[in-house]
Amino acid sequence: MQNNASDLHISAGSPPIIRVSGLMKRVKGDPLPPDQLRQMIYSVMTDDQRADYEKNLECDFAIAFGEKARFRVNAFNTRRGPAAVFRTIPTEVPTMEDLELPPVMRRFAELEKGIVLVTGPTGSGKSTTLASLINHINLTQAKHIITIEDPVEFFHESKKSLINHRELGPDTRSFNNALKSALREDPDVILVGEMRDHETISLALTAAETGHLVFGTLHSSSAAKTIDRIIDVFPTGDKEMVRAMLASSIQGVVAQTLLRRVDSGRVGAFEILVGTSAVRNLIRENQIPQIFSMMQTGSRYGMITMEDAVRDLLESGAIGEEEAHRALLKSSDESSSESKGGGEYASAALGGGRMSGEGGSYEEGSIIDSGNLHDGKKSDGEGYSF
Numbered sequence: 183m184q185n186n187a188s189d190l191h192i193s194a195g196s197p198p199i200i201r202v203s204g205l206m207k208r209v210k211g212d213p214l215p216p217d218q219l220r221q222m223i224y225s226v227m228t229d230d231q232r233a234d235y236e237k238n239l240e241c242d243f244a245i246a247f248g249e250k251a252r253f254r255v256n257a258f259n260t261r262r263g264p265a266a267v268f269r270t271i272p273t274e275v276p277t278m279e280d281l282e283l284p285p286v287m288r289r290f291a292e293l294e295k296g297i298v299l300v301t302g303p304t305g306s307g308k309s310t311t312l313a314s315l316i317n318h319i320n321l322t323q324a325k326h327i328i329t330i331e332d333p334v335e336f337f338h339e340s341k342k343s344l345i346n347h348r349e350l351g352p353d354t355r356s357f358n359n360a361l362k363s364a365l366r367e368d369p370d371v372i373l374v375g376e377m378r379d380h381e382t383i384s385l386a387l388t389a390a391e392t393g394h395l396v397f398g399t400l401h402s403s404s405a406a407k408t409i410d411r412i413i414d415v416f417p418t419g420d421k422e423m424v425r426a427m428l429a430s431s432i433q434g435v436v437a438q439t440l441l442r443r444v445d446s447g448r449v450g451a452f453e454i455l456v457g458t459s460a461v462r463n464l465i466r467e468n469q470i471p472q473i474f475s476m477m478q479t480g481s482r483y484g485m486i487t488m489e490d491a492v493r494d495l496l497e498s499g500a501i502g503e504e505e506a507h508r509a510l511l512k513s514s515d516e517s518s519s520e521s522k523g524g525g526e527y528a529s530a531a532l533g534g535g536r537m538s539g540e541g542g543s544y545e546e547g548s549i550i551d552s553g554n555l556h557d558g559k560k561s562d563g564e565g566y567s568f
Contacts, residue, residue, distance in 0.1 A: 183251060186447075188270055188305070190253075194219050194263030203442055216263030223257050223266050244333040244349075249273060254335055271335045275317045276310060283314065284452055286484030287436070291315045292323075296433035296457070297390035299377075301402045306439050307450055308399045309335050312373060315397060319343055319371060326368055330360040331375035343371075350375075361385040365392070374398040380415045387424070390431035404488065405435040405455035406473045409465060429466040432457040437488065441501050441509055449500050451509060453488040456480065 185207075187200035194216040198209040214222075224232055226245050235241040240258040252271040257264065278288060290298045298315075300308045313336035319325055325343040332350035339345075346367075347353075354360040357374060358381050364372050365388075377383045377398045390396045402408040409428065416424045437453040455461065455477055464472050477485045486494075489510055496506040 183270065190268040191265075192219060192222070192268075193260060193265035203446060203448055204440070219266075220264045223264055226255070227257070242333060243351075244271070244335065252335075254333060272310070275313050275336050275338060278314050278318060281307075281311065281314055281450060283311065283450075284454060284484065284486070286434070286454055286456065287311075287315065287452075288318065289484070290434050290436075291318045293395050293433055295390060295393045295395055295431075297386060297396040297398065297428075297431045298434045298436070299398050299400055299408055299432075300436045300438065301400045301405070301408045302438045303401065303403065308438065309375075311436065311438060311450070312397055312399065313338075316345070316371070316373060320345060325370035327371040327373070328364050328367060328369045329373040329375070330354065330357055330364070331373070332357075357382045358385060361389065365389060365394075369394055371395045371397070376400075377412075380417075380420075383412055383415055384424075384427075387427040387431055391427060396431075403437065405437045405453050405477065406470055408435050408437065409470055409473065413470075425466055425468060429462040432462065432465065439488075439509070441492070441495065441505050443500055444502050449495060451488060451491045451495060452486070453477070453491060454484060454486050456483045456485050458483055 185200060185202055187202045187207075189201040191199040191201070191206075192214060193199075195213050197211045197213055200207050200209060223235075227235065227241070227243070231241055231243050235257055240256065242254075242256050244252065244254050246252045250273050252273055253268040254271055255266060255268050257266040259265070278291075300311050302308050316327060316329070316336075316338060319327060320338055320341050320343045323342060327338075327343050327345045329345070329347050330350070331347070334347045334349045337347065348360050350357065350360075354363070357376070357378065361372070361374065361382065362385060365385075372386075372389055372394055374382065374386050374396065377386055377400055386396050386398055400408055400411060402411045409432075412428060413421055413424055434457055435455040437455075438450050440448040441451055443449050455473065458476075458480065461473060461476055461480075464470065464476065474487070477487050478490075492501070492506050492509045495501045496503065501509075
């Protein structure tokens with residue numbers, strides 16, 4: 183936390199490593215023996231979590247140390263022994279202004295019904311973006327908000343709205359059960375932490391069709407691919423029905439990634455698809471490849487492609503030319519492969535970029551002395567912790 187790191191990696195046989203602004207940095211210290219590391223991991227687990235970890239060899243949970251230190255944890259096993267990754271969860275929920283979200287996102291938060299999807303690779307700030315949308319609703323509208331997450335990351339205090347957080351494991355057995363139950367709990371807004379399978383997606387679409395505002399996340403790389411992925415999850419015989427449900431309920435898709443700022447920290451780049459009548463018709467008629475050109479010409483509705491978003495950040499001076507080049511290379515590969523169903527992303531454009539230095543593994547001069555940690559301060563405009 184003193185180094186404004188987004189993640190802490192501990193792995194048997196290696197010293198601790200932190201990720202700062204997307205770059206991996208070693209913490210000066212000795213490699214961690216497997217037995218000692220297992221004791222460290224067990225010390226922050228409950229008895230049930232330890233049993234789950236021993237049975238399934240991996241475990242997801244969240245922990246807190248005081249009011250300002252919360253972490254999402256994944257403990258797992260490797261060939262060398264136990265390992266774990268701790269991701270920082272900010273205790274203060276960021277506002278849309280903090281994150282510099284596009285104005286159209288405010289409209290998404292003020293909708294009465296429909297589905298809004300936030301997508302992107304792991305660590306691209308999807309949870310943070312959704313937390314700011316929920317926070318806006320909580321501050322400005324009297325609604326009943328139900329969140330279903332694995333685990334719960336941002337805790338919202340009920341203000342104008344009533345917010346009920348449900349965590350997979352302690353509070354519900356599955357996303358499906360929680361969604362079915364949510365429809366009978368008089369919600370106005372439902373947040374689905376991850377839409378993993380066709381049953382969860384089907385229930386989320388049903389909730390959106392029946393007058394609820396649904397926010398969900400998916401791991402996809404672009405707005406058009408998000409539509410494809412939702413449809414592809416379903417069996418062939420159901421695809422026509424799903425296209426019709428999605429066309430009637432889709433309000434927006436936000437595909438985001440984090441880029442390194444010129445000074446320090448990271449900034450979000452957002453590709454936005456708005457569910458206009460023309461976009462709904464393309465989905466209904468299975469003309470998904472044409473969505474990209476619709477986004478290029480839909481700026482008056484708030485739509486923007488990733489290429490234009492990155493160029494805007496470059497022109498404003500938020501990111502440098504090298505970072506913009508990597509991101510544009512990635513997005514151009516993506517747009518050219520929309521119809522081919524492939525395409526590799528340059529890892530550097532995902533905010534967790536390629537590192538140089540000795541051995542090609544970590545950036546030069548990236549050793550952090552654990553005995554001499556400085557009091558880090560968040561840089562101006564650095565709204566995303568990951």
